[in-house]
Amino acid sequence: MKQKLFTVFVMTFILSGCGTIQSAAQADCTAVGLRIGTPEYESCFKARVREREMDYSNTFLPSSK
8 A cells, every 4th residue: 555655646646747956856856666764865965966956057076077
């Protein structure tokens, strides 16, 4: 039942469009199976928010060289 409810929630969210950078980041992280509240999710969420903010600001991400 939880899985079905989660799937309905995610599909509704995706079909309604991503309204904010945070909601888009949340969708990215939950789409790969991370659970909200876990350390892995928090790390993913912060990284996705940063990436999307950089994308929308037309600023290049720092090089890892």
